[in-house]
Amino acid sequence: MREELQVGFVGNPNCGKTTLFNAYTGANLKVANWPGVTVEKKEGAFKYHDHKFKLVDLPGIYSLTSYTMEERLTREYILDSNVDVIVNVVDASSLERNLYLTLQLIELGKPIILALNMMDIVEERGMEIDLHRLPEMLGVPVIPVSARKKTGLDILMHTVSHHKDKGFDHNLEHHHANLSIKEIRHKHQHHNEYPVVYSDEIEDKIDEVSELLHSKYGNVNNLRWHAIKILELDQGILEKYPLKLTGVVDHSYESEIINQKYDFIEEIIEEVLVNKSKKSEATDRIDGILTHRYLGLPIFLGIMALIFLLTFQIGDFLKGGFEVALDAFSVTTLNFLVKINASDFVTSLIVDGIIAGVGGILTFLPNIFILFLALAYLEDSGYMARVAYVMDGIMGKLGLSGRAFIPMLLGFGCTVPAIMASRSLENMQDRRKTILVTPFMSCSARLPIYVLFSEMFFEDMAVVAAFSMYLIGIVVAIIVAYVMKDRKELNAGNTLLIELPEYKSPNVRTILIYAWEKVKEYLTKAGTTIFAASVVIWFVLNFGPSGMVSDMSQSFGAIIGKAIAPVLAPAGLGLWQIVVALISGVAAKEVVVSSFSVLFEINNITSPDGMTSLMGILGQYGFGALNAYSLMVFSLLYIPCVATIGVIQREMRSIKWTVFTVVFQLGVALLMSTLIYQIGSLFL
Structure with a gap:
């Protein structure tokens, strides 16, 4: 041994x-x-x-x-x-x-x-x-x-x-009620030799190819498996063992082999799985509704709308406690710094930079937790696989496999694992297009932006305004995929093959573990990326060419923001403060909210008083509901975060493609937000 x-x-x-x-x-x-x-x-x-x-x-x-x-x-x-x-x-x-x-x-x-x-x-x-x-x-x-x-x-x-030294047991016991020994015309009794036995036609072909392989290449390991793969016209095996197959293999037998394997699987399930029929009947009845040709997509959108209703209603109820705790912590910290005679520089950095930036993001923790809890429930119940199945037809019309919608679904949680999930796609062209459109799916990091601005400007319609971002993301992704497709890819057989699991009662422990892992990631990001970004933003806004400044309009941040603001003005986003907040969002989308807190010097921006103050300041610049909606759309579609850019580079191994992706998404964001603002201005 x-x-x-x-x-x-x-x-x-x-x-x-x-x-x-x-x-x-x-x-x-x-x-x-x-x-x-x-x-x-x-x-x-x-x-x-x-x-x-x-x-x-x-x-x-x-x-x-x-x-x-x-x-x-x-x-x-x-x-x-x-x-x-x-x-x-x-x-x-x-x-x-x-x-x-x-x-x-x-x-x-x-x-x-x-x-x-x-x-x-x-x-x-x-x-x-x-x-x-x-x-x-x-x-x-x-x-x-x-x-x-x-x-x-x-x-x-x-x-x-x-x-370790054994293959499979040749003492196989199969029951073939409809197949007598006399009916088997094949020269070998393969039912005593192999677990999977194919039709006489295919078994004869396997024997012929096996003989060709052996005569040309000698003792090939796993001879039967290689022969089957050659019958399937598997390119990898054909390149390794080229054979003259004229008169032996006239077409690919892959579909017949797959179907006969599944026939055997059905035989196995009937004999070894007890009490399956009742569960399967219940699953089939539910699928008759949830995967219905016409009702499947509206039901999915309705379920997602319900999730966002819960995210807002329950999340906002819990968020109040976080806001009170943050306000108390901020006041206590300020009093402590004053008591120890800390310099104005240190006091402003800690209170106005770190606590205002990081603390403002932490108040959205309940909303994030509810969102991931709901998504984990859908995943563990078996429903998410149905969504990919429902979307298969639409994806096929875009020249993509229904499998491409699986990374896009993951994008609702986080774009980084969603991009990595594109590895499951069969060819590089599909991967490239999927990676290009997946960042348009609204990840959880954008949720604080939607919550803040929809609650400030849309009041009772806040859930609708926020939910529309998810719909816009899907629609934009579909349009981009359609525009970029090769016409030859239309209905080119990119069909999704997916076994829909039976529905089950979600495991509470599994759901809680999943949600907690996401919360830990959020807290880790708050303690690292968002913390660092908040400090950097504070420095950029408190220092200028002449050193430390008391007026932010003289800072480095204002200089950069004012230079770029004219580009975003047609989209209703011409304030230099908004430009700086959006630039900071490249580090992590949550930082957009914390940047507004630092930019407008509002310590608890998510509290009712904080939102009222921000709304009043923005109102002085003519920033209203239409501007807010344009800002939400721009935040949805523009440059993905640094972590996503990094994983795109790793997956594509191309700086040129990564740069193209970033520039393309920035262009799409500017175009869409400009259209929304300009068209909306005609009616409002």
Whole structure:
């Protein structure tokens, strides 16, 4: 036995694979990108009894067909590396969806163990899995585990250590009620040899291609798998093993092979999954409404509108306590600084710069928490997958896969992971267009801007005004994708293939953990990026060519703002203070609000008194509701934050494309806000 066993963890996204990996490795792991690409892999050391393991957490994939970067890299790793055992982590609550990848892995002929994760969810749904019948049909060990509860971990590694030299079990037990031995015309009894057996036509083709491969290249590892891939006209395999296929393979058999795999999956599900039918019927009834051809999109928009109503109503109720606490903290700090005879410089920096800037952002914490709580609820219930399905038709008309809407959905939370999620797209052209339009989705960082200005200028219609930003973001993204598409891409078959999971009651703990993680990110940003930006803004506004100034209009900030203000004047944003606030928002969009607090010297800008003061000051410059709406639209569409710009550069590996993206989005923002202001001025 080798001194160290190499174990690859493979599974669908969100199957609990990484949680299981972390349960073994703990802190003994390292994260690195694959050579030359931005897809991450994790490696960790683990010891079980006398065995040493090197665990590798591979990117989440749905298949081994090398369309996406993750699929390609995972396949190359499994084929070319010295992996001893593959642990296929499967979400037991979505067994039907996960088994397609399982069947592909089994066909590789390498030692594989099925780790059935999330068995607790199966029990919650009143279903059971026959753990004796499943390994009989698949020919591989099946181990129930719980990554979250850390159960079954020892038995899984025990199985790994004893299974490293085995492929699948040839003692397969299949039932084929409609297929007698006499009806099988194929020369081999493959039902006794392989878990997945195809039609006689395809099996004959597999034998022919296998013979061609063997005669030209000798003993090819995983001969059957390579033959199947050649039947699918897989470009990667054809380049590695070029063959003359004239008279043998006259077309791609990929669709037939996929369909027959799913036929076998249906057979497995019928035999091993008990009490599934009732749950499936309920899911089908709900989907009949939520994914309806005409009702699906309006229902989605209605749900998002309800989320924003809750975000405002509940968030604003809780925000009052934060405002009182901030005001008390500001007064206490000011009194303390006066008491210790702190200089005016230090007092102004701390009270007017740091507390006013960072504190003003923290008051929006309840709104942010409610928003992420609602989004986590939708995700955990299984609804978000339906949204991508509903949008598939629209995305197809734009020359994009419905899969492209998944990163766009993530953009409602944060643009950085949304841009990274574009890796799941099949080609660079799709990735480039998706990355270009995803920042138009309104991320949570923009929410404080909407809340502040919609409540100041639109009162009872504040929810409508804020929600319209999300609609405008979607519409602009769709228009841009349509304008930039290649006409050949129209209806070019970029269809989304997605297995819709059954609905489930969201797990309260999972939702709270997700929301808390987002709150921690928000607090971290407030303590770092926003803190630094607030300090920088204070310095820029309190120092000028002559040194420290008492009049901000003589500061460096005013000089910069006044130089750029004429460009934004047609959009109703010609005040130098607004220009400075928008520039500061490039650090983080929340900083726009904190900058207004510093610029207009209002300590608690989100309180009723603070908003009244700001509204009065802006009113003196003729800044009204139309200007405010134009500002919200500009904040929605203009240059993404520094973190997003950085991840665009990493994903695209092109400074030229990154610069183009920034300039393009700035141009779109200026165009849209100008149109809104100029057209609105004709009627108001």
